[in-house]
Amino acid sequence: MSPGKCPHPPWVRIPCKSTLWEHAGLIAATRGDLIFAEACFHRSLTLAGDTATLHRNLADCLRQSARLAEARYHYTRALEIEPQLLHAVRALALISAENSITTRLVR
Secondary structure, three states, X not given: OOOOOOOOOOOOOOOXXXXXXXXXXXXXXXXXXXXXXXXXXXXXXXXHOOOHHHXXXXXXXXXXXXXXXXXXXXXXXXXXXXXXXXXXXXXXXXXHXXXXXXXXHHO
């Protein structure tokens, strides 16, 4: 691969910039394309490293996909980075409440 070239297929016309991948993920999630959104957030995390916002966005995407254990991990990671991130606190509380209701319904 030549220097400065993005290693992604030509159909992905997004430069190797973390913020652009994050924004692409947000747009994809808004449009309901959670698979592409998740891929974008993972790519952004790879480029930027751990940030609370990226973990929160990825967790939101995973929660919408009903992948609650993975979402919980990323909300928790966001809170480790930024303990005052209220969105993550609320989301974890909702996941716990949803798990509690599901558990009662199954019994």
